[in-house]
Amino acid sequence: MIALLQRVAEARVRIAGETVGEIGAGLLVLLCAERGDTEAEGERLLAKILKLRVFPDQARKMNRSVQDVGGGLLIVSQFTLAADTSSGTRPGFSRAAAPEDGRRLYDAFVARARVLHPVVQAGRFGADMQVQLVNDGPVTVPLSVAPAPPG
Structure with a gap:
């Protein structure tokens, strides 16, 4: 699975002019499942997202997680993160x-x-969505998890 995280001051997702998900400070999570992924990869990716230290502490160092700061998550499906641009x-x-x-x-x-x-909060899978955000920092972090090795 692949995720692109953006630390945001605020973010919202709209479908046909209607806001379907909205957060204040937190993380916008653009999420893509790849062929062969399982729920286990999703669990591992989510655990990493919740603990990733991308929010500043009092010394302005990225030392706090979204859980530490009580921030929101806005999760939006985005299959285009799996784009192959190696040719053409x-x-x-x-x-x-x-x-x-x-x-x-x-x-x-x-x-x-x-x-x-x-x-x-979340978007809707497969919908034509408009995502608005105020990137805080800016901080943008790509994450992925590979399938767990057998046995």
């Missing part, structure tokens, strides 16, 4: 999970996030 000028998306798998993994990720974190 049009990205390919063969590494992205099939839509039914992507939806299942996205929904499981959001559901688990809601269990583990008090402020979680």
